Amino acid sequence: MTSAPAMPFIRPFLLLFAITGLVWCEIRSRRQLYSNLHSPIFDKDHYTVQIAEEVSLGTNVTRIVAHDQDEGSAGSIVYSLQADNDQRSLNIFEIIPDTGQIRTKSRVDREQFAIHRLTVRAEDRGSPSNSATASLVIYVLDMNDHAPQFENAQYLVNVSEVTGVGTVIARLRANDEDDGDNKAIKYSFVTAVEDFRMDPNTGDISVAQPLNREATATYDFIVQAQDQSVNVANRLSSQVIISLPRVRGVL
Ligand SMILES: [Ca+2]
Ligand SMILES: [Ca+2]
Ligand SMILES: [Ca+2]
Ligand SMILES: [Ca+2]
Numbered sequence: 001m002t003s004a005p006a007m008p009f010i011r012p013f014l015l016l017f018a019i020t021g022l023v024w025c026e027i028r029s030r031r032q033l034y035s036n037l038h039s040p041i042f043d044k045d046h047y048t049v050q051i052a053e054e055v056s057l058g059t060n061v062t063r064i065v066a067h068d069q070d071e072g073s074a075g076s077i078v079y080s081l082q083a084d085n086d087q088r089s090l091n092i093f094e095i096i097p098d099t100g101q102i103r104t105k106s107r108v109d110r111e112q113f114a115i116h117r118l119t120v121r122a123e124d125r126g127s128p129s130n131s132a133t134a135s136l137v138i139y140v141l142d143m144n145d146h147a148p149q150f151e152n153a154q155y156l157v158n159v160s161e162v163t164g165v166g167t168v169i170a171r172l173r174a175n176d177e178d179d180g181d182n183k184a185i186k187y188s189f190v191t192a193v194e195d196f197r198m199d200p201n202t203g204d205i206s207v208a209q210p211l212n213r214e215a216t217a218t219y220d221f222i223v224q225a226q227d228q229s230v231n232v233a234n235r236l237s238s239q240v241i242i243s244l245p246r247v248r249g250v251l
Contacts, residue, residue, distance in 0.1 A: 036074035036126025040066035042134040047120075050139045053110035061093065061102045066122035066132060074126035084117040084135070093138065095120065102136070110140040111177045144182040147236035148174035148225035155242040159219070165207050169196070170242065172203040174225035181228045190222040190239060198223065211246065219244040 042064065049062045068075040079100045083089040093116065094105045100120070116138040123131035150172060157170045176183035187203040189196075196219070197208040203225070219242075226237035 036070055036124060036128065036130055038069040038075070039130035040068045040077050040122035040124055040132045042066045042120075042122065042132060045134055047134060047136045048139065049136070050141055051104075051108060052141045053108050053143055054145060055104060055108055057104055057106065059104045059108075061104065061138060062136075063099065063101045064095075064120050064134065064136065065100045066134075068122075068124050068130075070124065070126065074124055076125045077122045078125065080121045080123070082119040082121060084119055086113070086116075089113065089116040089118060089138075092116065093118065108140055110142050110179065111146070114140050114179075116140070142179035142182055144178055144227060144229040144231075144234045144236060146177040146182075146227075147238045148176040148183075148185045148227055149238055150174045150223075150225060150240045152240070154240060155223075157242065157244050158247050159207075159211070159244045161211050161246050163207050163211065165209060168204045168206045169244070170205040172198075172205065172223055172225075172240070172242070174203065174238065176227050178227065181230050184228040185225050186228060188224050188226070190224045193219070193221050195219065196221075196244075205242070217246055219246070 047062070047064055051059070051061050064079070066077055066079075068077055077100075078097045079095045080097065081090060081093065081095045081102070092104060092106050092108055092113070093102055095102050100122070102120075118136045118138065120134050120136050121131060122133070123129050151174065155170060155172060159169050163169060172187065174185055174187070176185060185203075186200045187198050188200060189198055195208055195211055196205050198205050205223075221242060222239050223242055224237050224239045226235055229235045
């Protein structure tokens with residue numbers, strides 16, 4: 001007499017194990033799907049970028065991206081910007097929340113702000129959420145958008161007819177709001193002046209030769225201050241009139 005095969009009794013158990021295993025895997029995968037196990041990670045802790053001043057609104061500055069290994073909303077990132085030094089930086093730059101693209105949203109003027117220090121925050125949509133930050137420094141590069149301006153609107157200097165050659169009789173000064181060569185200034189006479197000399201670097205005007213007693217009573221001439229932009233075509237200048245009434249004797 002042979003015993004009945006055990007298989008018919010084992011099959012239901014195998015089936016139950018299989019179903020239990022599938023349910024467990026499904027629960028595990030769903031738990032992983034909706035669990036927020038990871039924080040966003042930036043490629044770098046610190047980013048720097050340069051941008052020319054006076055670019056048009058909406059100009060793309062850079063794009064900063066973080067990665068999150070989670071799936072679903074727990075791996076979906078929202079970006080935001082914080083100002084480290086001056087809240088006004090947030091009036092000039094914005095970040096697109098879904099992409100990390102940073103762009104300008106108002107005028108970028110180096111003469112007002114040369115350096116913007118920001119923090120980029122990446123936060124996932126998990127519950128509770130995880131987040132990470134990276135620093136971003138934006139350097140605004142100068143363009144030559146200012147002409148030198150003389151300190152005075154006009155200059156009137158009395159000159160004695162016996163003033164010796166080489167004596168400095170006036171010191172003209174101009175200032176330029178730009179940077180580097182764009183603010184470096186050279187001074188010159190616009191019209192030829194024989195009796196006086198102008199130092200191109202300092203703006204000092206001195207007597208170049210013995211003053212002629214028979215000459216006109218007043219010297220009127222135009223003086224120019226020009227910046228030294230590398231691009232000669234972009235150089236800017238301003239002019240002012242200086243009057244030098246010649247008086248008798250020693251002042
Ligand atoms: Ca996450
Ligand atoms: Ca400017
Ligand atoms: Ca400038
Ligand atoms: Ca300039």
